[in-house]
Amino acid sequence: xxxxxxxxxxxxxxxxxxxxxxxxxxxxxxxxxxxxxxxxxxxxxxxxxxxxxxxxxxxxxxxxxxxxxxxxxxxxxxxxxxxxxxxxxxxxxxxxxxxxxxxxxxxxxxxxxxxxxxxxxxxxxxxxxxxxxxxxxxxxxxxxxxxxxxxxxxxxxxxxxxxxxxxxxxxxxxxxxxxxxxxxxxxxxxxxxxxxxxxxxxxxxxxxxxxxxxxxxxxxxxxxxxxxxxxxxxxxxxxxxxxxxxxxxxxxxxxxxxxxxxxxxxxxxxxxxxxxxxxxxxxxxxxxxxxxxxxxxxxxxxxxxxxxxxxxxxxxxxxxxxxxxxxxxxxxxxxxxxxxxxxxxxxxxxxxxxxxxxxxxxxxxxxxxxxxxxxxxxxxxxxxxxxxxxxxxxxxxxxxxxxxxxxxxxxxxxxxxxxxxxxxxxxxxxxxxxxxxxxxxxxxxxxxxxxxx
Amino acid sequence: xxxxxxxxxxxxxxxxxxxxxxxxxxxxxxxxxxxxxxxxxxxxxxxxxxxxxxxxxxxxxxxxxxxxxxxxxxxxxxxxxxxxxxxxxxxxxxxxxxxxxxxxxxxxxxxxxxxxxxxxxxxxxxxxxxxxxxxxxxxxxxxxxxxxxxxxxxxxxxxxxxxxxxxxxxxxxxxxxxxxxxxxxxxxxxxxxxxxxxxxxxxxxxxxxxxxxxxxxxxxxxxxxxxxxxxxxxxxxxxxxxxxxxxxxxxxxxxxxxxxxxxxxxxxxxxxxxxxxxxxxxxxxxxxxxxxxxxxxxxxxxxxxxxxxxxxxxxxxxxxxxxxxxxxxxxxxxxxxxxxxxxxxxxxxxxxxxxxxxxxxxxxxxxxxxxxxxxxxxxxxxxxxxxxxxxxxxxxxxxxxxxxxxxxxxxxxxxxxxxxxxxxxxxxxxxxxxxxxxxxxxxxxxxxxxxxx
Numbered sequence: 086x087x088x089x090x091x092x093x094x095x096x097x098x099x100x101x102x103x104x105x106x107x108x109x110x111x112x113x114x115x116x117x118x119x120x121x122x123x124x125x126x127x128x129x130x131x132x133x134x135x136x137x138x139x140x141x142x143x144x145x146x147x148x149x150x151x152x153x154x155x156x157x158x159x160x161x162x163x164x165x166x167x168x169x170x171x172x173x174x175x176x177x178x179x180x181x182x183x184x185x186x187x188x189x190x191x192x193x194x195x196x197x198x199x200x201x202x203x204x205x206x207x208x209x210x211x212x213x214x215x216x217x218x219x220x221x222x223x224x225x226x227x228x229x230x231x232x233x234x235x236x237x238x239x240x241x242x243x244x245x246x247x248x249x250x251x252x253x254x255x256x257x258x259x260x261x262x263x264x265x266x267x268x269x270x271x272x273x274x275x276x277x278x279x280x281x282x283x284x285x286x287x288x289x290x291x292x293x294x295x296x297x298x299x300x301x302x303x304x305x306x307x308x309x310x311x312x313x314x315x316x317x318x319x320x321x322x323x324x325x326x327x328x329x330x331x332x333x334x335x336x337x338x339x340x341x342x343x344x345x346x347x348x349x350x351x352x353x354x355x356x357x358x359x360x361x362x363x364x365x366x367x368x369x370x371x372x373x374x375x376x377x378x379x380x381x382x383x384x385x386x387x388x389x390x391x392x393x394x395x396x397x398x399x400x401x402x403x404x405x406x407x408x409x410x411x412x413x414x415x416x417x418x419x420x421x422x423x424x425x426x427x428x429x430x431x432x433x434x435x436x437x438x439x440x441x442x443x444x445x446x447x448x449x450x451x452x453x454x455x456x457x458x459x460x461x462x463x464x465x466x467x468x469x470x471x472x473x474x475x476x477x478x479x480x481x482x483x484x485x486x487x488x489x490x491x492x493x494x495x496x497x498x499x500x501x502x503x504x505x506x507x508x509x510x511x512x513x514x515x516x517x518x519x520x521x522x523x524x525x526x527x528x529x530x531x532x533x534x535x536x537x538x
Numbered sequence: 539x540x541x542x543x544x545x546x547x548x549x550x551x552x553x554x555x556x557x558x559x560x561x562x563x564x565x566x567x568x569x570x571x572x573x574x575x576x577x578x579x580x581x582x583x584x585x586x587x588x589x590x591x592x593x594x595x596x597x598x599x600x601x602x603x604x605x606x607x608x609x610x611x612x613x614x615x616x617x618x619x620x621x622x623x624x625x626x627x628x629x630x631x632x633x634x635x636x637x638x639x640x641x642x643x644x645x646x647x648x649x650x651x652x653x654x655x656x657x658x659x660x661x662x663x664x665x666x667x668x669x670x671x672x673x674x675x676x677x678x679x680x681x682x683x684x685x686x687x688x689x690x691x692x693x694x695x696x697x698x699x700x701x702x703x704x705x706x707x708x709x710x711x712x713x714x715x716x717x718x719x720x721x722x723x724x725x726x727x728x729x730x731x732x733x734x735x736x737x738x739x740x741x742x743x744x745x746x747x748x749x750x751x752x753x754x755x756x757x758x759x760x761x762x763x764x765x766x767x768x769x770x771x772x773x774x775x776x777x778x779x780x781x782x783x784x785x786x787x788x789x790x791x792x793x794x795x796x797x798x799x800x801x802x803x804x805x806x807x808x809x810x811x812x813x814x815x816x817x818x819x820x821x822x823x824x825x826x827x828x829x830x831x832x833x834x835x836x837x838x839x840x841x842x843x844x845x846x847x848x849x850x851x852x853x854x855x856x857x858x859x860x861x862x863x864x865x866x867x868x869x870x871x872x873x874x875x876x877x878x879x880x881x882x883x884x885x886x887x888x889x890x891x892x893x894x895x896x897x898x899x900x901x902x903x904x905x906x907x908x909x910x911x912x913x914x915x916x917x918x919x920x921x922x923x924x925x926x927x928x929x930x931x932x933x934x935x936x937x938x939x940x941x942x943x944x945x946x947x948x949x950x951x952x953x954x955x956x957x958x959x960x961x962x963x964x965x966x967x968x969x970x971x972x973x974x975x976x977x978x979x980x981x982x983x984x985x986x987x988x989x990x991x
Contacts, residue, residue: 089548089611089614089615090548090614092545092547092548094545095542095543095545158542161542161543162542162916162917162918163917173689191644193916193917193918193919193954194917195956232917235914236626236917254959254960254963255708255956255957255959255960258959258960258962258963258966259919259956259959259962261962261963261966262910262913262914262919262959262962262966263913263914264914457715460715460716461688461715461716461717463615463646464615464616464646464647464685464689465615465646466646466712466715501646503648503708503712503956503957504708504956504959506707506708506711506712506715506957507707507708507711509711509712509714509715510707510711510714513711513714513715
C-alpha cells in the first residue's frame with residue numbers, strides 16, 4: 086500500500102507568506118472610512134490594529150512577506166501538518182477520485198486559527214501593546230488567540246457569540262485555561278451590546294455583534310488593539326502556510342489537485358489552502374477549480390451581492406467591498422458556529438467576481454452525514470465547519486464516479502470536532518434540521534445596504 | 539534555536555513490538571484459574587480473548603513480536619507521533635533539566651489507547667469473531683476501540699464507568715459517532731451489575747465493576763470476545779511502539795533519558811514508554827530510572843501489596859499476581875478516570891518488586907496545577923491522567939534545579955484533555971479537592987485478599 090500521510094520536516098515550514106493580492110489582475114476595491122466613506126490607508130487602521138498587520142492589509146505589491154522567526158518558532162509547536170491521502174473515504178465512496186486532505190486539526194487548539202493568532206499577537210507585543218480584544222463564534226479563533234496571547238504575555242478579552250457560549254462550553258473552558266477572559270455576546274459591557282440586548286433580550290448573538298463589542302472595548306481601553314480571525318487580507322495572508330505546505334506535499338504524492346476545497350465563513354481557511362495553488366491559475370499555468378463550501382443557512386457567496394458593507398453589526402468597522410447578506414443578517418443557529426457570518430473578505434469577493442472561485446451551499450444534515458462517514462472511514466471526527474468541505478469533496482468524488490473519470494481532490498480539514506460532540510449527539514438523536522434562507526430574507530437585508538454607500 | 543520536535547517518517551513505525559518478559563531476570567508468576575487456582579495456559583484464555591492475544595499473554599521467550607501489516611497500515615493514520623523538547627516548560631520552571639515528552643495525544647481519539655485497540659480488534663476479526671465487548675473508565679480506551687472495531691467491521695458494546703459517563707458525556711458521543719453501543723456501568727444488563735445496583739443503588743461504578751459486566755456479556759454472547767485496555771501483558775506489548783519510536787527520536791536529539799515517566803492506571807502507557815528503554819537496564823547497559831505516577835487516591839504501587847487478586851470486582855477474571863489495593867477498592871471520583879483501578883499488571887508488578895521501577899503518588903490539585911502550567915507553556919491541554927506524569931516531571935526538574943545538576947527527563951503525554959474541560963472548569967472554580975487514602979482503607983481491602991489464595 087502506498088503511503089497514507091505525506092510528512093514534512095520543521096525546516097519545511099514556510100519562511101514567507103504568499104500575498105495573492107500582488108498577483109491579482111484586478112485588485113480589490115479599497116476599504117472605506119465608515120463615516121467619511123473615503124478610501125483608507127494603512128495608517129488609518131493603526132488605532133484599531135497593530136501597525137504591521139495594518140500595513141499587510143494594504144500591501145498589494147509584495148508577493149512574499151517574510152514570517153518572523155518568533156512566529157515560526159511557535160509554528161513549530163505543531164507545524165508542519167500532515168497531508169493525508171483519504172484512502173478510507175475513497176473506499177467507502179467506491180470512487181475513482183483521489184482524495185487528499187490537509188490536516189490542520191492537529192494544532193493544540195484543534196484548528197487552523199493558530200496560524201494567524203500567533204503573528205497577530207506577536208506584532209502587538211512587538212509594538213508594546215499590553216491588551217487585546219477579539220470576538221469568536223464557535224470558539225476556534227478565541228481558543229487560538231488565547232494560547233498566542235498567553236505565549237507573548239498579552240491580556241485578552243474574548244466576546245463569544247452567546248449561542249456558542251452555551252452550545253460549546255468546553256471551548257470557553259479552553260480559553261480560560263489559557264488565561265483569557267470570556268464574555269458571552271451580546272453583553273452589557275458595551276454600548277453595542279446593551280443596545281441589542283435592550284431591543285431583543287433573547288438575541289443569541291452573531292459574529293457581527295461580537296465584533297462590534299470587541300472593537301468598542303479595544304477603542305475604549307488604553308494600549309489595547311483589536312484582532313480578527315477571518316475576513317481581512319492579513320488573516321488570509323497568514324493562513325497561506327496551509328496551502329504552501331500542501332503544495333510541497335502534493336508534489337511528494339506525485340499529483341496536482343484538479344479541485345481545491347475549503348469551508349467558508351469569512352474566508353480564512355479557504356484562502357489559506359487555495360491561494361498558493363491559485364497563484365498558478367493567476368499566472369496562466371494551471372486551471373485548477375477552487376470551491377468555497379458555505380452553509381445553506383448563510384450563503385453569501387452563492388446568494389448574496391457584492392457591495393460595500395460593514396464587517397460588524399453596529400457599523401464600527403471600515404466598509405468592506407464584500408459578497409454579503411447584509412450586516413444585520415441573523416443566521417440560523419447551526420452548529421457550524423464559525424460559518425455564521427454575513428460577508429466574505431474583499432480579496433475572495435474580488436476573485437469570485439473575476440471567476441477564479443466557485444461556491445456551493447450545503448444543508449446542515451448533509452454536513453453531518455459527511456462528517457460521520459469521514460469519522461468512520463478516516464478515524465478523525467471533523468469540526469462541523471470543516472464538514473462542509475468534506476461534504477463538497479464527497480459530491481465531487483461522486484460526480485467523478487458517475488462520469489467514470491479520475492480526479493484529484495484536495496480539501497482542508499480546518500479542525501476536529503472533539504469539542505463539538507454535543508452537535509453530534511443532536512445529529513444521532515435526529516434533532517438537527519436544515520435551515521432555508523428565503524429570497525425574501527436575502528432581499529430584505531440587501532435592500533438596507535443601499536443606504537450605506 | 540534548536541529543533542523543538544523530533545519527527546520520524548512512516549517507514550520508521552516499528553515493525554515489531556518489544557516483549558519485555560523475554561528479558562526479565564525473574565518472570566512474573568502465572569495467571570491462575572479463578573475457580574481451581576491452577577496456573578493457566580494460553581488455551582485457557584481462548585474462550586474470553588482472541589487466540590493471538592492469548593498466546594501473546596503467555597509468551598515469555600520471544601523478545602520481538604511482529605506487527606501485522608494490517609495493524610501498521612492503521613497505525614499510519616497518526617503514527618509516528620512527535621517527540622517534543624519542552625523548552626517552554628523548561629523556561630517556565632527555570633530548570634537546567636532537559637525535558638522531553640512523547641506526544642501520544644495526536645491520535646484521532648486523543649490518546650495512546652489506539653495502539654492496542656487496533657491489534658486487539660484485528661486479531662478478533664482475523665479469527666472470525668463478529669462481536670466484542672469492553673469496559674472504559676474516562677472513555678479513552680472505549681473511544682479507541684470504537685474506532686478500531688468500526689475499521690474492522692466488528693460490533694462493539696462498551697461498559698463505561700457511571701461517574702465518567704456523566705462527567706465526560708463527549709467521550710460517550712465519540713464512541714456513538716464511531717458506531718459503538720455505550721452502557722453506563724453498573725447496569726441492569728448483567729448479573730454482576732444488577733447485584734451491585736441492588737446493594738447500592740447510588741454506586742457510581744469502577745473499572746473493576748465495568749470489567750465484570752463486559753466479561754459477563756462476552757461469555758453470554760455467541761461469537762463474541764472480550765478486550766481489555768490495560769493491565770495485561772499483551773496490552774503492554776502493543777504499547778511499546780511508544781517507547782520504540784521515542785528511543786529513535788532521543789537519538790535524533792542526541793540525548794538519552796536519565797529518567798522516564800508515565801502515569802499509571804493499569805500500566806498500559808507506562809509500560810509502553812518505559813519497557814523499550816528498560817531493556818538496556820535489563821541488559822546491564824544502562825541505569826535509567828523509571829517512575830510510575832499514580833493518583834494519591836489510588837496508590838497501588840506506592841501503598842498496595844503484591845498478591846494474587848482478581849482483575850475485576852465480581853471475580854470473573856483470572857487471578858493476577860499484582861500490586862493491589864484489593865479488587866473491591868472504591869477509588870474517589872477524581873477526574874483522572876483512567877487511573878481509578880485497584881491493581882497493576884503482573885509484569886510491572888514483578889519489575890517493581892525487583893527494583894526496576896519507582897512509583898510516586900500525586901494529589902489531584904498538584905496534577906491540575908501542573909496541567910495548567912503545561913498548557914500555558916507548551917500549548918497542549920493535557921488529559922487529567924497524563925497530568926500525573928507532567929507533575930512528576932516537574933518535581934524531577936525542580937530537584938535538578940535545587941541540586942544544580944543537569945538531567946534528561948522524558949515523559950509520555952498519553953492524551954490531551956480537550957474532552958475533559960469540565961474538570962478544568964472545576965479546577966478554575968476552586969471546586970476540586972485532594973483525596974486521601976487512609977491506612978485503614980488500604981488494610982481493610984487488603985485483608986480480604988487472604989481469602990482468595
